Amino acid sequence: MSTFWSLWIIVLTTITLIALVYLLFSNRKSTNKGPDSTTGHVYDGIEEYDNPLPLWWLYMFVITIVFSVGYLIAYPGMGNFKGVLGWTQINQWQKDVDKAEEKYGAIFAQYSSTPVEELIHDKKALKMAGRIFSNNCAQCHGSDARGSYGFPNLTDSEWIYGGSAEEIKTTITHGRTGAMPAWGTILGEDGIKNVSAYVLSLSDRQAAVGDAELGSEKFKLFCVACHTADGTGNPALGAPNLANNIWLYGGSQGLIQRTINLGRNGAMPAHQELLSSDKIHLLTAYIYSLSNGDSKTDLSLNNNNSEPDLALVK
Numbered sequence: 001m002s003t004f005w006s007l008w009i010i011v012l013t014t015i016t017l018i019a020l021v022y023l024l025f026s027n028r029k030s031t032n033k034g035p036d037s038t039t040g041h042v043y044d045g046i047e048e049y050d051n052p053l054p055l056w057w058l059y060m061f062v063i064t065i066v067f068s069v070g071y072l073i074a075y076p077g078m079g080n081f082k083g084v085l086g087w088t089q090i091n092q093w094q095k096d097v098d099k100a101e102e103k104y105g106a107i108f109a110q111y112s113s114t115p116v117e118e119l120i121h122d123k124k125a126l127k128m129a130g131r132i133f134s135n136n137c138a139q140c141h142g143s144d145a146r147g148s149y150g151f152p153n154l155t156d157s158e159w160i161y162g163g164s165a166e167e168i169k170t171t172i173t174h175g176r177t178g179a180m181p182a183w184g185t186i187l188g189e190d191g192i193k194n195v196s197a198y199v200l201s202l203s204d205r206q207a208a209v210g211d212a213e214l215g216s217e218k219f220k221l222f223c224v225a226c227h228t229a230d231g232t233g234n235p236a237l238g239a240p241n242l243a244n245n246i247w248l249y250g251g252s253q254g255l256i257q258r259t260i261n262l263g264r265n266g267a268m269p270a271h272q273e274l275l276s277s278d279k280i281h282l283l284t285a286y287i288y289s290l291s292n293g294d295s296k297t298d299l300s301l302n303n304n305n306s307e308p309d310l311a312l313v314k
């Protein structure tokens, strides 16, 4: 804050405080007049008394003014003056973070040295991981992790990028970007209809429009490089399996045509800057447990906020 604004605040605050004290005492009627003096104002036969403030009330005002002076000396408030206690929001936050680090550091260290495959049997670890999921992942994947249009379901055994602990960890750490090119100009309207009919036939579904036979030719030409010859996809490229009737972007023929026509670019953000590797390890175990766990992790655990300071630790 520049010196001018700092002085501006100090002067205004001081004048206001002095004005309040003046107002309080200058308006205070002495009790000498007795309780019966009126302001002379009468309405509907009701007279307005001119009694002084009750003493307890007056003292309350005095106490608040004394408190405010004490507060302005102890804490920052007077422009650039930092207060004699040296309190700052950042210090306070750092203190909370340090406390949380101390509380969770040892627990995290123990969890991060346990392999994911073992961690999925540890209820306490999963409970903690569930909260981390709620804070960082649920906004996209849903609080039940089942995803929605464009956001993959993490509870089934269908994986775009692979479902081993190692692959899941890579996904969370570095993020993923899906790159499905747009084929509209290359295939044309009929071409898209035919290919979408062929895609549907891969999961034994009947298309409403288009010729799957003709579509198959185009598929061999343009699609197998990523989705492979039998359409089962390639995790290394993030090309989903098109033959299992599980859809990221919807499985109606209309939506499939849209995907082929305009392309898709789903983005899973990288979390290595946002979360420590310990937290990512715990999250990996959580995601892994959703399809490999003992009784499939109890998702109702997520919304219990008994460890609100967990979010403070990176």
Ligand code: HEC
Pocket: 133, 136, 137, 138, 139, 140, 141, 150, 151, 152, 154, 158, 159, 160, 161, 162, 168, 171, 172, 176, 177, 178, 179, 238, 265, 266, 267, 268, 269, 271, 283, 287
């Ligand atoms: C901003 C939204 C967003 C957030 C936040 C987000 N994700 Fe994702 N995630 C996505 C999208 C979109 C995809 C699919 C990417 C694609 O289409 O290629 C994805 C994909 C994934 C996958 C791969 C699924 C598969 O089938 O291979 C995993 C695992 C995953 N996310 C876990 C997480 C975890 C754990 C978190 C929390 C740390 C998280 N995500 C936070 C949007 C998000």
Ligand code: HEC
Pocket: 177, 178, 179, 180, 181, 183, 195, 196, 199, 218, 219, 222, 223, 224, 225, 226, 227, 237, 238, 239, 240, 242, 246, 247, 248, 249, 250, 256, 259, 260, 264, 265, 266, 267
């Ligand atoms: C360069 C590699 C590549 C080629 C070539 C390619 N795709 Fe894709 N396709 C992808 C990727 C990657 C995704 C996932 C996009 C995402 O996650 O956002 C995808 C997604 C899709 C989906 C959506 C699947 C779902 O679950 O919703 C369909 C349908 C599809 N592709 C069909 C085709 C067809 C048909 C062709 C040929 C005309 C084709 N793709 C060619 C990479 C490719």
